[in-house]
Amino acid sequence: MAQTGTATKPITPAPENIPILLIVNGVERQLRLAPWTSLLDALRNHLDLTGTKKGCDHGQCGACTVLVEGRRILSCLSLAVMKDGAHVTTIEGLAQGGALHPLQQAFIDHDAFQCGYCTPGQICSAMGLIAEGRAKSAEEIRELMSGNICRCGAYPNIVAAIQQAMGQS
Amino acid sequence: MTNYIGTATSRIDGRAKVTGEAKYAGEFNITGLAHASVVASTIAKGRIARIDASAALSVEGVLDVLTHLNRPPMASADSAYDDDTAPEGSPFRPLYNDRIWFNFQPVALVVAEKPEIARFAAALVRVEYEEQAHVTDLHRQRDKAFALEPGKNHSAPPKPRGTAEQAFAAAAVRHRGEYYVPIEHHNPIELFASTVIFESDGKLTVYDKTQGVQNVQRYLCNVLGTEPEEVRVMSPFVGGAFGSGLRPQFQAVLAALAARALKRSVRLALTRQQMYGLSYRPAMIQQIELGASAGGTLDAIAHDAITVTSQYEDFHRQETGWSGLLYRCANATYAHRLARLDLETPCDMRAPSAATGVYALECAMDELAVALKLDPLELRLRYYSDRDQNTDRPYSSKSLRECYRQGSQAFGWDKRNPEPRSTRDGTELVGWGMASGVWEALQVPIAARIVLTANGHAEVSCATSDIGTGTYTIMAQVAAEMLGLPLDNVTVKLGDSTLPQSPVEGGSWIAASVSNGIATTAGAVREELLRLAKQMPNSALADATADEVTLADGMLVSKRDATCAVSIAxxxxxxxxxxxxxxxxxxxxxxxxxxxxxxSAVFAEVKVDEELGVIRVTRVVSAIAAGRILNTKTARSQIIGGVVWGIGMALHEETLIDHNFGRIMNANIAEYHVPVNADVYDIDVIFVDELDAIVNPLGIKGLGEIGIVGVAAAIANAIYHATGMRVRDLPITLDKLQR
Amino acid sequence: MINFQYVRATDVADAVHRIAADPAATFIAGGSNLIDLMKYDVERPSRLIDITRLPLKSVEETADGGLRIGALVSNSDLAYHPLIAARYPLLASAILAGASAQLRNMASTGGNLLQRTRCYYFYDTATPCNKREPGSGCSAISGLNRMHAILGTSEACIATHPSDMCVALAALDARVHAAGPAGARTIAFSDFHRLPENTPERDTNLQPNEIVTAVELPARGFAANYTYLKIRDRLSYAFALVSVAAALELQGDTIIEARLALGGVAHKPWRDPTAEAALREQAPSQATFNRAADVFLRDAKAFGHNAFKINLAHRAIVRALIQAAAGTPQSQSDKKIR
Incomplete structure (x- = not known):
């Protein structure tokens, strides 16, 4: 029957760790990571920056959105070792000295979330959207925010929050 | 005095959520945490013949592989696996024995130093099965479905009334339709996870994704055979659940088993694919027949439902009863049958039974209106009932008529051309549809604690959850108003099994329950304060009774004479x-x-590309009557969310099972479609004033479920109005509109 | 995800050298499809060769008036590139119809060409699939095949190619530049992707030891009369049921050149010279477009759940041609199909 029980002498070695440097929210972070560690898991498990969320781990929900070199990407489909030397901005890096970023405040003002789990990804995605400057109308915001699924269904409030923040920037 | 109840108050946990500070079950990182990964069944039915974990165990960093053969002891009695929301039957037990009940069932658990290693090693576990023939297709099992019996099954249909058969025979117009709703999955965006902290004394602190920490706490104690004080369950934030977190889910048991086996803290986060093995809204076939007179009476209703359950439990809710409840009708009959499939047991999902039962009823009503050549809204007004038709009781309040009035006015319903295909906007056909919605205003026993300190700060606590519904905020609002404190002076604690008793958060019952609970406790605080105030020399409230005083702005004040006041401090x-x-x-x-x-009264506008069948829901007006609204901001969000769910139910959501394999093939959120931002246009929410002095002292009825009810029907009816095509099986994808 | 080695290539020659040295290695650029598949254990490379630092990120004008797009230009940079927006708006539109803003920021031009199918069975290692495991059988033919191909299928595989960008590139007669141990070569776009036949495990004619270095667009961009019309199950962020890239060149009231490529219907972006010929030298009209659609779909074959696609594809072709002829391309943010 089954061969289970406590571990015997390992014969399959774990991957070797590679030293990398990430500049996360302006702070240099030296890490030693296995190649298979996603940027998302590096943030959540190695840097304890759990604000970046894992909703599908397959690039389908947008909860893991962060900014790399100022552009919004999905951290779940990025290998941390490939981002060696990169500037990464996460939700933890938006508020400055206790003052919320206008987008964060707009999300609160418009109740642009319920459970809050997709919210960091929504806000980071909206940061990228505003920086890109491609969306002007509500229709364009909707289309260019469609990579961030909100299962609570806060979409109209998310659009309103982004419009408010756009008006301020 | 500041009023907080009924205001548009921003969420008090908003800052934590927009800064990433809010911690969810899988986010408590501690030193020495081990990580687990599930090996899931690849067959739907059979037995585990052999498990070879040697390759997994040979991986550096793997700590153990748990299976049914080497796991720590688990309780043997079914009763130990029972929980507050379990249906009748024999609950599923993960890693209990070699039996396979459903695809994606956990068959082994790999525990390792790192999550990546656990996942890698899980793929190396070789499982051989003795496969048995399975059935996962409701349509194939339909004839073998068995009837629910009143008296025997708790949610069996209501008693029939009148003589429906004769009424149908006499009816001037009869409509009969069969409506299908597929299996749908909750798919909260947070992955199901449990972090089990193995404390130095062997006690377990479990951070779990759940809608009921005390339900999970009791369950784990029973399953593991531990004393109540040895397990504490916490859930400060929940990344959506929608019913999927009502029952204790298997990741909590598995993580706790691993922690006890290894005497180490363990986290288990399921993959999105594995979450399709947790639970779902049951697929159902509903048949509705309506018989009406030409003169405007509804004379007979028959509602039959066949819903899915598993081989080991009898999950069911009362889909059929809504039909007989809502409209004035002397004759009604019901039947409900269950079909057993080789799937896990279904569970509640947003407005269970009403989202689906009322969908069928309200589409049928639309079809009846067409047959009678009556405006669909006019039809509903003619059949309007001021009494619950099933039990022949008055309502404590029912403002549906006002919902119809305000909703139709905001929508512009009176401009509707009744003729299908009559309205165009270029390449698109425009359709307007409407439906009614109904849900129960439930309330459950609950306890709340208030600690008021002399510095004018209060902490209010209860073991309930906030799954995104806004519980933190409404608890603070009610406490602040009842204690006469600024909102900022109130802190809220919830989601901890050691806090005062709360049932699971579900069924829209927590807002009413916990608010009245806090009011009760605040009353006790006020009495205590009055007792203290009376003892002061020359007390202005020396003669006052508890009923005569209120708390406002840090003062205990006489209601009769505001100058009679004593500082609380x-x-x-x-x-x-x-x-x-x-x-x-x-x-x-x-x-x-x-x-x-x-x-609710829901009005929807759709635009359908005439040739291609592409559907856009361009406008929804939802008018809601739900008693006193605690927080108009979060309440509106709840209803918007419900409407978005209704859009998904109408157009997108469907779990696809390959019946050859008995396996869900779109177990992800790329091919299991839920609405994205681009699918959602204008949603207008109206709360009609509804005073209810009977339901509970604060007049609160709850909001989580009513938002979805009726939405799918309004959209389906609008699609009919646009295209002249009646699609009775959900979701209404564009292929179903091809001529 | 299996354990793998990770190395960075320094230049194209180094990349080619490294892949030649390890037949089980694979290149990684954006990773948006590869990492996804590795997490499902569908792709199991022994080694990832990171090519993101190679100098393949520029868009340059070619001597014959076309453009050469480096393989590492991201999908969003390409879609919003001024030269693409001005001269090849069909390509820009197709790119913006696909995936999400985040994925377009990650995905590379070369990687987009190598995207693998979204067939449910390909993705699920618990089920047979000839593309993933040659010889194991095709589960889709008798299973869930609503998303599947209606043209160019084989008994071994009915999967579809999932890219939107490639549909436009096919219509534009792009050429793929590749480098390998034997040197550089160019591949006509129509020869790049393969039909499944009895080797569905091979999606393209790129050799395992070759790297895509660039995609070249000829001068003709059809900037006046084009559209990319994508039909899917929700209004954004979903794979195509059917998509149509249509490009016309009109002289007065006569079509002098026509391009028609479909996504979501075959194992590769599907073009049909006969259907395009049926449009040439004709005046744009519903009848002409109907005829072209008839020709295009003459060999279409359905497998049950996807029978609707034949009719849908027909109507989508006609609508796309109307949009192209009128010079009113489909907006990717206004979801009304005009």
Whole structure:
């Protein structure tokens, strides 16, 4: 029957760790990571920056959105070792000295979330959207925010929050 | 005095959520945490013949592989696996024995130093099965479905009334239709996870994704055979659940088993694919027949439902009863049958039974209106009932008529051309549809604790959850108003099994329950304060009774004479009291004389590309009657969310099972479609005033479910109006509109 | 995800050298499809060769008036590139119809060409699939095949190619530049992707030891009369049921050149010279477009759940041609199909 029980002498070695440097929210972070560690898991498990969320781990929900070199990407489909030397901005890096970023405040003002789990990804995605400057109308915001699924269904409030923040920037 | 109840108050946990500070179950990182990964079944039915974990165990960093053969002891009695929301039957037990009940069932658990290693090693576990023939297709099992019996099954249909058969025979117009709703999955965005902290004394602190920490706590104690004080369950934030977190889910048991086996803290986060093995909204076939007179009476209703359950439990809710409840009709019959499939047991999902049952009813009503050549809204007004038709009781409040009025006005319903295909916008056909919605206003026994300190700060606590519904905020609002404190002076604790008793958060019952619970406890605080105030020399409230005083702006004030007031701080200081703590249980006495329901009128506009069938829901107006609204901001969000769910139910959501393999093939959120931002246009939410002095002291009815009810029907009816095509099986994808 | 080695290539020659040295290695650029598949254990490379630092990120004008797009230009940079927006708006539109803003920021031009199918069975290692495991059988033919191909299928595989960008590139007669141990070569776009036949495990004619270095667009961009019309199950962020890239060149009231490529219907972006010929030298009209659609779909074959696609594809072709002829391309943010 089954061969289970406590571990015997390992014969399959774990991957070797590679030293990398990430500049996360302006702070240099030296890490030693296995190649298979996603940027998302590096943030959540190695840097304890759990604000970046894992909703599908397959690039389908947008909860893991962060900014790399100022552009919004999905951290779940990025290998941390490939981002060696990169500037990464996460939700933890938006508020400055206790003052919320206008987008964060707009999300609160418009109740642009319920459970809050997709919210960091929504806000980071909206940061990228505003920086890109491609969306002007509500229709364009909707289309260019469609990579961030909100299962609570806060979409109209998310659009309103982004419009408010756009008006301020 | 500041009023907080009924205001548009921003969420008090908003800052934590927009800064990433809010921690969810899988986010508690501690030193020495081990990580687990599930090996899931690849067959639907059979037995595990052999498990070879040697390759997995050979991986550096793997700590153990748990299977049914080497796991720590688990309880043997079914009763140990029962929980507050379990249906009848024999609950599923993960890693219990070699039996396979469904695809994606956990068959082994790999525990390792790193999550990546656990996942890698899980793929190396070789499982051989003895496969048995399975059935996962409701349509194939339809004829073998068995009937629910009133008296025997708790949610069996209501008693029939009148003589439906004769009424149908006499009816001038009859409509009969069969409506299908597929299996749908909750798919909260947070992955199901449990972090089990193995404390130095062997006790377990479990951070779990759940809608009921005390339900999970009791369950784990029973399953593991531990004393209650040895397990504490926490859930400060929940990343959506929608019913999927009502029952204790298998990741909590597995993580706890691993922690006890290894005497180490363990986290288990399921993959999105594995979450398709947790639970789902059951697929159902519903047949509705309506018989009406030409003169405007509804004379007979028959509603039959066949719903899915597993091989080991009898999950069911009362889909059929809504039909007989809502409209004035002398004759009604019901039947409900269950079909067993080789799937896991279904569970509640947003507005269970009403989202689906009312969908069928309200589409059928639309079809009846067409047959009678009556405006669909006019039809509903003619059949309007001021009494619960099933139990023949008055409502404690029912403002559905006002929902119809305000909703139709905001929508512009009176401009509707009744003719299908009559309205165009270029390449698109425009359709307007409407539906009614109904849900129960439920309330459950609950306890709340308030600790008031002399510095004018209060902490209010209850073991309930906030799954995104806004519970933190409404608890603070009610406490602030009842204690006469600024909102910022109130802190809220919830989601901890050691806090005062709460049932699971579901069914829209928590807002009403916990608010009245806090009011009760605040009343006790007020009495205590009054007792202290009376003891002060020359007390202005020396003769006042508890009913005669209120708390406002840090003062205990006479309601009769506002100049008679005592500072709370001074009253406490005078007696040397620095904190007042009160914990009270609240129950809701119901003499059964009234029915308690929430209602909605939903109006939807769709635009359908005439040739290609592409559907856009361009406008929805949802008018809601749900008693007193605690927080108009979060309440509106709840309804918007419900409407978005209704859009998904109408157009997108469907779990696809390959019946050859008995396996879900779109177990992800790329091919299991839910609405994205681009799918959602204008949603207008109206709360009609509804005073209810009977339902509970605060007149609150709850909001989580009513938002979805009726939406799918309104959209389906609008699609009919646009295209002239009646699609009765959901979701209405564009292929179903091809001519 | 299996354990793998990770190395960075320094230049194209180094990349080619490294892949030649390890037949089980694979290149990684954006990773948006590869990492996804590795997490499902569908792709199991022994080694990832990171090519993101190679100098393949520029868009340059070619001597014959076309453009050469480096393989590492991201999908969003390409879609919003001024030269693409001005001269090849069909390509920009197709790119913006696909995936999400985040994925377009990650995905590379070369990687987009190598995207693998979204067939449910390909993705699920618990089920047979000839593309993933040659010889194991095709589960889709008798299973869930609503998303599947209606043209160019084989008994071994009915999967579809999932890219939107490639549909436009096919219509534009792009050429793929590749480098390998034997040197550089160019591949006509129509020869790049393969039909499944009895080797569905091979999606393209790129050799395992070759790297895509660039995609070249000829001068003709059809900037006046084009559209990319994508039909899917929700209004954004979903794979195509059917998509149509249509490009016309009109002289007065006569079509002098026509391009028609479909996504979501075959194992590769599907073009049909006969259907395009049926449009040439004709005046744009519903009848002409109907005829072209008839020709295009003459060999279409359905497998049950996807029978609707034949009719849908027909109507989508006609609508796309109307949009192209009128010079009113489909907006990717206004979801009304005009």
């Amino acid at each position: 001074e009253a406490m200081r005078h007696r040397g009291v620095d904190r007042i703590e009160q914990e009270k249980s609240t129950t809701f006495d119901d003499d059964g004389s009234h029915a308690h329901n929430t209602h």
